[in-house]
Amino acid sequence: MFLCNGKTLFAEAQVAISELQLEKFETFAQMLIEKNRVMNLTAITEADEVTVKHFIDSLTCYDETFFAAGASVLDLGTGAGFPGIPLAIMHDDLKITFFDSLQKRLNFLRDVTTAIGYKNASFLHGRAEEEAHKKEFREFFDVVTARAVARLPVLAEWALPYVKIGGTFIALKGAAYEEELKNAVNALKILGAEVESVQMKSLPGLTDIRAVIYIKKVKESPFEYPRKPKVAAKNPL
Ligand SMILES: C[S@@+](CC[C@H](N)C(=O)[O-])C[C@H]1O[C@@H](n2cnc3c(N)ncnc32)[C@H](O)[C@@H]1O
Numbered sequence: 001m002f003l004c005n006g007k008t009l010f011a012e013a014q015v016a017i018s019e020l021q022l023e024k025f026e027t028f029a030q031m032l033i034e035k036n037r038v039m040n041l042t043a044i045t046e047a048d049e050v051t052v053k054h055f056i057d058s059l060t061c062y063d064e065t066f067f068a069a070g071a072s073v074l075d076l077g078t079g080a081g082f083p084g085i086p087l088a089i090m091h092d093d094l095k096i097t098f099f100d101s102l103q104k105r106l107n108f109l110r111d112v113t114t115a116i117g118y119k120n121a122s123f124l125h126g127r128a129e130e131e132a133h134k135k136e137f138r139e140f141f142d143v144v145t146a147r148a149v150a151r152l153p154v155l156a157e158w159a160l161p162y163v164k165i166g167g168t169f170i171a172l173k174g175a176a177y178e179e180e181l182k183n184a185v186n187a188l189k190i191l192g193a194e195v196e197s198v199q200m201k202s203l204p205g206l207t208d209i210r211a212v213i214y215i216k217k218v219k220e221s222p223f224e225y226p227r228k229p230k231v232a233a234k235n236p237l
Helices: 006-012 019-036 047-057 085-091 103-115 152-162 178-183 185-191
Strands: 072-076 095-100 120-123 141-147 162-175 193-201 210-217
Touching: 006 019, 006 047, 006 210, 019 047, 019 085, 019 103, 047 085, 072 085, 072 120, 072 152, 085 103, 085 210, 095 103, 141 210, 152 162, 152 178, 152 185, 162 193, 178 185, 178 193, 178 210, 185 193
Parallel strands: 072 095, 072 141, 095 120, 141 162
Antiparallel strands: 162 210, 193 210
């Protein structure tokens, strides 16, 4: 068993988890470590750190107020599957689309979802700035999640066009969250969104600041957003 302290760490984080869900995290962790030998997926490879900094951290974004049963979720810039795979393990009714610009990472996630028996997965390969202009994805998702993808003013422009009116964009952020929020005020206004709440989170054994920002989509995002690749980063709203 790779995650030998898994049960204790989830309990410390007050995450109620079944034996089956623990087994699925074990499967995912083993696949992640194995694949990481040949593909750049994560710098975190020690078992307790994987549990805390990837699995438990990902789950901090789950709040049932924002995730209705069976909700459609887009995990933008999912990488090695964070927060998407932990959400799929704990809430397998959610319909999660794993979205990344790197196909290899999506291939890995396809194998993971098969191994853990998660049947509600979809995979989207492309750039956030481009796929949002396709009719089938625009304002389609109940929830969009993103962890460690871009600064909030840029991320808001990439993510909010995918969120349906009344839906939520959830950004998992670190210590710079206040500064990012301040800098994103204009972007949120332009894109038709408002900050609903900011929840401070702590992780077992760590003192790092973690903030989960819930942003409500209140009206349509103007069609010109997101702008072409690299524009938002160079010239954020
Ligand atoms: C630093 S990783 C974070 C991965 C994961 N969310 C996590 O928290 O571990 C950022 C991911 O976002 C993807 N990404 C970056 N820019 C993107 C874009 N414009 N559209 C889609 N994916 C993007 C990258 O390929 C990478 O997998």
